[in-house]
Amino acid sequence: MLKRRSHRSFNCYIDLSREYYAAHGYTKPYAWVYNHEVPFSRLEKPLSQCRIALVTTADIEKLPGETLQERHRHRKVYAHPSDKAPEHFYTQDLEWDKVSTHTDDNESFMPLNRLARSAAKGKIGSASPRFYGVMTDYSQGRAMKKSAPKILELCREDGVDAVILPAL
Amino acid sequence: MSLVARHLEENNIPSVVVGSARDVVEECGVARFLFTDFPLGNPCGRPWDKEMQQAILEMALNLLQGAWQGRTTVQTPFRWAEDDEWRSVFMKVSEENSEKLKKQGEARRAQQEKVKN
Numbered sequence: 001m002l003k004r005r006s007h008r009s010f011n012c013y014i015d016l017s018r019e020y021y022a023a024h025g026y027t028k029p030y031a032w033v034y035n036h037e038v039p040f041s042r043l044e045k046p047l048s049q050c051r052i053a054l055v056t057t058a059d060i061e062k063l064p065g066e067t068l069q070e071r072h073r074h075r076k077v078y079a080h081p082s083d084k085a086p087e088h089f090y091t092q093d094l095e096w097d098k099v100s101t102h103t104d105d106n107e108s109f110m111p112l113n114r115l116a117r118s119a120a121k122g123k124i125g126s127a128s129p130r131f132y133g134v135m136t137d138y139s140q141g142r143a144m145k146k147s148a149p150k151i152l153e154l155c156r157e158d159g160v161d162a163v164i165l166p167a168l
Numbered sequence: 169m170s171l172v173a174r175h176l177e178e179n180n181i182p183s184v185v186v187g188s189a190r191d192v193v194e195e196c197g198v199a200r201f202l203f204t205d206f207p208l209g210n211p212c213g214r215p216w217d218k219e220m221q222q223a224i225l226e227m228a229l230n231l232l233q234g235a236w237q238g239r240t241t242v243q244t245p246f247r248w249a250e251d252d253e254w255r256s257v258f259m260k261v262s263e264e265n266s267e268k269l270k271k272q273g274e275a276r277r278a279q280q281e282k283v284k285n
Contacts, residue, residue, distance in 0.1 A: 010205050011255050013189045020259035023266055024273025033170070035197035038238030039177035047233050057169060069283055096209035097258040100248075105215035114212070114225040123229060134172055148175030155181055162232050163176055164225075166211045167169040167187035 017095075033140055043162055050161035052118075053128035054082075055151060056110045057136045057168050058089035058103075068093050072135070077150040079130040079158075085112050094136060094168050109168050128158045136168075170196035177238075184228045187211045194241065201241045202228045206248045207258060213246070220246060 018029045060080060062071050091103040107113055115127045132154050137143040170193050173183040177199045184200040185193055188211050193201050204211055213221035224244055231242055248254055
């Protein structure tokens with residue numbers, strides 16, 4: 001049967017969040033980044049010879065008694081051994097749909113075991129020995145000038161060829 | 169996350185963003201984007217569904233290798249539910265909750281002022 005809709009199917013989070021925060025009384029909407037130009041690099045060798053890393057916006061942990069504001073203030077870009085991932089990443093401070101789903105299964109947003117499986121199957125050369133964490137930052141300047149260069153530095157330290165970035 | 173991906177690309181490290189906020193990622197503009205039309209929170213597959221998660225990861229890997237130009241978006245074939253009810257619950261604003269949201273905003277601004285001072 002032919003299906004028709006008067007609007008696009010997927011959610012528009014820029015519209016949703018603008019209306020949501022306006023309803024909270026915020027008068028100045030958040031200005032999202034728009035770029036016309038997009039940088040692009042080709043993979044220089046076959047996947048089966050590449051070392052692949054994962055980057056997450058989830059945190060390793062929240063210290064007991066620490067408020068969300070304190071956690072945000074203290075958060076930094078981090079690198080953590082891939083074989084010592086936390087049983088549960090800390091995601092409660094992030095904006096995801098807490099009504100429809102949950103983040104109890106790390107692999108649903110940070111597939112370290114799935115990546116290790118791809119390495120074991122020979123689909124990729126190896127998984128990076130460390131994964132990296134970066135905070136979702138309200139400040140785009142800080143994200144571009146501080147967090148992104150730090151992630152690049154960590155990738156180079158680990159000899160990473162390509163990166164997967166699951167966004168919560 | 170998209171800004172980090174762009175920085176990696178500028179420095180010759182290929183990247184693929186895996187996510188469910190299509191508009192946000194595409195507005196920012198990334199080299200490769202694997203889109204799954206799910207509620208925010210599970211961009212790598214439904215919780216506990218290893219088969220789907222492995223399939224999504226491998227689609228991301230294939231996109232790393234297969235894309236030949238920037239702004240390549242691929243949508244995975246998975247559906248969250250038969251109906252679209254989940255689409256209207258996140259960040260919902262309605263007559264019923266508008267007063268509650270306004271009060272939450274006031275409380276948050278008061279808290280932010282307190283932290284600043």
